[in-house]
Amino acid sequence: MFDAVEEIPPGRVSTYGAIGRLVGVGPRRVARALSQGGGAVPWYRVVRADGSMAEPVRVRQMELLAAEGVPVRNGKVVLAAVGWPG
DNA sequence: ACCCTGACATTGA
């Protein structure tokens, strides 16, 4: 699944659910994997289905995304614009 | 084995 995450091009964003469907596992499995192993992959390009982000990292994540030119609206990523289906 | 908890998703109010 880390492969799927690395597949996300810069400036684009995907969701836990999307990744989950790609690799055939539940979204929580993805979230868990990233929270533990993460670090070596662009985990910040993965957000919730509604574009919001996880509390523990939401600040950092917003910065990293903004740095790649990802549009954010009210603390939520504009998936309609940069969403990455896979 | 049972219960609680969490970087989640979907549905209905």
Add this chain to the structure above:
DNA sequence: GTCAATGCCAGGG
């Protein structure tokens, strides 16, 4: 658009 309830999978006590 925001909130609560329900379903889901895996870990830890």
